[in-house]
Amino acid sequence: MTPTDTNHGPLVDAKAQxxxxxxxxxxxAGVHRMLATSRREMAVSVPLRRDDGSTAVYEGFRVQHNFSRGPAKGGLRFSTAVDLDEVRALAMWMTWKCALVNLPYGGAKGGVAIEPRDHSQAELERVTRRYTxxxxxxxxPEIDIPAPDVGTDEQTMAWIMDTYSAxxxxxxxxxxxxxxxxxGGSLGRATATSRGVAHIALMAMSLRGIDPEGAxxxxxxxGKVGRGAARFLADAGVRVQAISDVDGAVWSDEGLDVQRLGAHADETGSVADFDGAEQIDPASLVTLDVDVLVPAAVEGVITAANADRVRASIIVEGANGPTTAGADAILAETDVLIVPDILANAGGVxxxxxxxxxxxxxxxWTERQVKDRLEERLTRAWHDVVEYSGVHHMSYRQAATALAVRRVIEAHELRGLYP
Structure with a gap:
């Protein structure tokens, strides 16, 4: 029977994993129930006085999934797709991500159901400060430490820091x-997730015997992940043939000029209509015949409906949850190597x-220290996953999740249950 994504959602997939x-x-069973349930959840109303004097009200959330290994850590996203179940799933994945790369954190996530592009900078500041x-x-700093995510950036973090400090x-x-x-931001933080995605992609190519020169x-x-990943892969000799964003997609057999494309996107707000490439259907990008596919946008883009048309030999998940459970099952049958999100995009955390x-x-620290320590941690985690996968005959996603869950359980058991 062909796998499907019936009742699919990120929380369904997270709990299944x-x-x-x-x-x-x-x-x-008791430990399972504890790990499947968030430790703390907060839903808030976020009223906004708009520039025209009217009042809008948005929903906001903060979910803290686990504290066994340390304070909670996770991003804050501004997106109309934000809801409580999505935030719960992302917080759970953050717990596993932090454990997999041996950080002293549990997972958290937050979001406001708002479209940033429909608001002025002043309105976004007021929303951020009210949500905070x-x-x-x-x-x-010892409870829960937010970071940028979809629709937020370093300016958003500056407003949160100032509001909290005041x-x-x-x-x-x-x-x-x-x-x-x-x-007080770290050198190298802005490109950390992208650099990590590229570093992991190059190690996956090496494992598959693919030479980056000509791949x-x-x-x-x-955005924050895909743009940097494209640059770092191109610098390594990889031909980046296709890139998409929310408004369009472009393709070039010879490889895109990533720097020129970035300048075009800065000027126009999108990769669409870039004169150095052919315009293609954004939905077709995940089915292109390439060596490496990097889904670096949102969750649930590779599904049971399109997985059988994926022709990449390696998928490196730059986004959180881009591949559904139904797609995983199909891709396993075609020997596609999937590097799961909790490893592939861990550079940012x-x-x-x-x-x-x-x-x-x-x-x-210096930027060189940051880069070297980032690559050291990712390389160690990569080898941990590859080894565990080989010993237990599991996919990389299964191996990464099992390793991470085991580390969280060990911390929980050592601490004990209070009272």
């Missing part, structure tokens, strides 16, 4: 990561941890 890991590890004031009781009466750089450098890639998404450590030390 957890259930599979728990069954493999032989955990008791609403979740203030449950965030802090509330406690002194400057607290460690309350967020992904801040501007001048406010081809397609990248879905040209690794350097967020470095930024948090620097804030706690009041000391700044």
């Amino acid at each position: 957890l259930a599979e890991a728990v069954a493999h590890l032989g955990c008791e 004031s609403e979740i203030l009781p449950i965030i802090g 509330s406690v009466g002194h400057t607290v750089p460690g309350v967020v990561t992904g801040k501007p450098i001048s406010l 081809t890639a397609a990248i879905q998404g040209f 690794i350097v967020s941890y470095f930024e948090w450590a620097q804030a706690n030390q009041a000391y700044q």
Whole structure:
């Protein structure tokens, strides 16, 4: 029977992955229930006084999935797709991601159901500050540390830091990561996720015997992750043949000029209508005949409906949850190597941890130190997953999740259950 994505959603997939890991590890039912349930959730109303004097109201959320290994860590996204179940799933994946790369964090995630492009900078500042004031009781440098995600950036983090600092009466750089450098941000943080995606992609190519010189890639998404990944892969000799964003997609057999495409996107707001390439249907990008496919936009883009048309030999998940459970089953039958999100895009949270450590030390590392330590942690995690996968005859997603869940369970059991 062909797998389907009936009742699909990111939380369904996240819980299914957890259930599979728990069954493999032989955990008791109580531990499974604990790991499947968020430790703390907050839903808030976020009223906004718009520039024209009218009032709008948006929904906001912050979910903290687990604290066994340390304070919660996770991004904040501004998107109309945000809902509580999506945030729950993303928070759970953050727990596994932090454990997999051995960071002293649990997972969290937050979001406001708003379209940033429909609002002025002043309105976005007011939304950010109001949302921050609403979740203030449950965030802090030793409680929960937000970071940028879809629809947010370093300016958003600066507003959160200032709002939090004003509330406690002194400057607290460690309350967020992904801040501007001048406010205590880490060198190398802006490109960390992209650099990590490219580093993992190159290791996956090596494993498959693919020479980067002459290899081809397609990248879905040209935002914070996809744009940098395209540049780093092109610098390594990979021909980046196709790139898409929310408004269009472009393709060139000879490889796109990523720098020129970036300048075009900066000027027009999209990769669409770039004169150095052919315009293609954005939905077709994931089915192009390339060596490496990098879905770096949103979750649920490779599904049971299109997985049988995927021709890439390697998928490196730059986004969170881009491949559904139904698609996973289909791709396993065609020997597609999928590097799961909790490993592939962990570069951002690794350097967020470095930024948090620097804030706690009041000391700044060099960009070379950040880059070397990032690649060291990712390489170690990559080899852990490859080895576990080989020993237990599991996919890389199964191996990565099982490794991460085991580490969280170990921390939970060592701490015990209070009272």
